[in-house]
Amino acid sequence: MTDNALQQTAVKQPVVWCIGGIDSSGGAGITRDAITLADLKVHACVITTQATVQSNTVMLSKESMTASALNQQWQVLSESTQASAIKIGAIANDEQALLLCARIQSLAMPRPFVVWDPVLRTSSGGKLSELSEPVVEALLNTVDLVTPNTQELSWLTNMPVKTDDSLRAAAYQLIENGAHAVYIKGGHASWQTQACDTFVSPTQTIQFTQPRKDTGKLRGTGCMLASAIAAFVVHDYCIEDALTLANAYVSQVRSDSCSSSAHTPAFGRCVGFPRNPASFPLVKFSPREPLATQTFSLDAEKAPLPQSNTVISPFKTLTQTHLGLYPVVDSVEWIERLLPTGTNIIQFRVKQGTQEDIRQQIKEAIALTKHTHCQLFINDYWELAVELGAFGVHLGQEDIDTADLHAIRKAGTRLGISTHGFAEIQRVRQLKPSYIALGHIFPTNTKEMPSKPQGIERLSKYVELCEGIPTVAIGGINLARIADVAKTGVNGIAVVSAITQVDDPLHAFYALSKEAGFA
Numbered sequence: 001m002t003d004n005a006l007q008q009t010a011v012k013q014p015v016v017w018c019i020g021g022i023d024s025s026g027g028a029g030i031t032r033d034a035i036t037l038a039d040l041k042v043h044a045c046v047i048t049t050q051a052t053v054q055s056n057t058v059m060l061s062k063e064s065m066t067a068s069a070l071n072q073q074w075q076v077l078s079e080s081t082q083a084s085a086i087k088i089g090a091i092a093n094d095e096q097a098l099l100l101c102a103r104i105q106s107l108a109m110p111r112p113f114v115v116w117d118p119v120l121r122t123s124s125g126g127k128l129s130e131l132s133e134p135v136v137e138a139l140l141n142t143v144d145l146v147t148p149n150t151q152e153l154s155w156l157t158n159m160p161v162k163t164d165d166s167l168r169a170a171a172y173q174l175i176e177n178g179a180h181a182v183y184i185k186g187g188h189a190s191w192q193t194q195a196c197d198t199f200v201s202p203t204q205t206i207q208f209t210q211p212r213k214d215t216g217k218l219r220g221t222g223c224m225l226a227s228a229i230a231a232f233v234v235h236d237y238c239i240e241d242a243l244t245l246a247n248a249y250v251s252q253v254r255s256d257s258c259s260s261s262a263h264t265p266a267f268g269r270c271v272g273f274p275r276n277p278a279s280f281p282l283v284k285f286s287p288r289e290p291l292a293t294q295t296f297s298l299d300a301e302k303a304p305l306p307q308s309n310t311v312i313s314p315f316k317t318l319t320q321t322h323l324g325l326y327p328v329v330d331s332v333e334w335i336e337r338l339l340p341t342g343t344n345i346i347q348f349r350v351k352q353g354t355q356e357d358i359r360q361q362i363k364e365a366i367a368l369t370k371h372t373h374c375q376l377f378i379n380d381y382w383e384l385a386v387e388l389g390a391f392g393v394h395l396g397q398e399d400i401d402t403a404d405l406h407a408i409r410k411a412g413t414r415l416g417i418s419t420h421g422f423a424e425i426q427r428v429r430q431l432k433p434s435y436i437a438l439g440h441i442f443p444t445n446t447k448e449m450p451s452k453p454q455g456i457e458r459l460s461k462y463v464e465l466c467e468g469i470p471t472v473a474i475g476g477i478n479l480a481r482i483a484d485v486a487k488t489g490v491n492g493i494a495v496v497s498a499i500t501q502v503d504d505p506l507h508a509f510y511a512l513s514k515e516a517g518f519a
């Protein structure tokens, strides 16, 4: 499913099965799920676990389905449609839960992604779920992701959740109990000054931070979030991006609901794919470490995620933000050869050689470009770039964990950073780098990439999200593709093989520039 398909309602939509309760007021439950999914171009099929009688302020009663009625709904659905993902909300009792576990486990591999929003109570306080400990464990072992708020996390683990440390301890406990991954919604974490959601898997922790917003009367935000995660997963986003987008989606509905008086705020309105950069959370990645050693401190320099209210000074800006074609080359000879084109920017990217040899090459590259308008970026070797006074340095995601960003900023060395999706963009935007690279856009033979090619539609959205920071597209860009890439509004287009693997590199430079509309 491409992003293009996400935008065209006429295209066959992927299907998510929503299993949960009906809220007669329409504010939450499977009605909310279906509205959210439709807003994100996904078709919802529903399996009802219980019918509740409630308004926006009170829950009066509920009637649970028997396990056999649930089973029958599953059976009929499975005969007519295939789920791309399953979103589970309120499960009334052990019988229902065990039936769902058995049904999910019997699905053919690869199984659809399953997210469980373990709704315990309605926002008005009505109890929706009575599950025993072993059954909770069975569910945790079966689903791919569980999305509790802090109260539900406490219920799932029998642990107090009242501080960041206790939240982390409970999340780790849930993983010990067999959960594959957990996303904790921080909205109820009253001790936090910001709204911080935390994702924990056996290998990593990701924090998603937003300024706290007055939630107003909006209901069903938990259902909305879990449904949005399922929607973005079926639209083929990696889990980090699906979580970032779902967080931004809920934030966008919240803002809309607070700012508009033209509708009932409890229900919110459809807002579509999140596009407003202000709705996106700050993202911080960290490896999962033993409880005793890991801290949640967000030191702006050592760990590159500041709190959203921390003021970070930007890296030195480019002298020309209209970058045009950006050749990425591996020798001084290539730089010498390409300088006569008048290129505004060039990257020295060398992967082999002794430190001494590379130092010498960087020195020569700097000398060659010193009195030209060509902005020279050194890939990887940030210490040498700083020491030798290069114009800029280009770093990857792993490099920014270890590089001394403060030293780079202080030296006035420009910084370009690679990203591969929404989560990484939100990780680096807050650092205010000199440019953000977006890739890889198309399949490439130049480098082995761990992620999938992003395509043009995603690239357009990334460019929008980077507002105010220059952008560079990279990966598999050639003469046939460059015009479409340029139309997205990127400031620069980086190429390796389209220049270095052709018979006439200078001719290729001019032809690519012309095709992109740069010449």
Ligand SMILES: Cc1ncc(COP(=O)(O)OP(=O)(O)O)c(N)n1
Pocket (backbone or CB within 6 Å): 328, 347, 349, 379, 380, 394, 395, 396, 397, 417, 418, 437, 438, 439, 447, 472, 474, 494
């Ligand atoms: C302009 C531009 N974008 C991305 C990259 C990739 O950098 P990185 O992630 O550091 O990977 P390597 O290039 O070191 O393999 C780049 N070099 N330039």
Ligand SMILES: Cc1ncsc1CCOP(=O)(O)O
Pocket (backbone or CB within 6 Å): 439, 440, 443, 444, 445, 446, 447, 474, 475, 476, 477, 494, 495, 496, 497, 498
């Ligand atoms: C270094 C790098 N980073 C992401 S894709 C890529 C290689 C781009 O090379 P090409 O332009 O030949 O596809």
Ligand SMILES: [Mg+2]
Pocket (backbone or CB within 6 Å): 379, 380, 394, 395, 396, 399
């Ligand atoms: Mg690198």
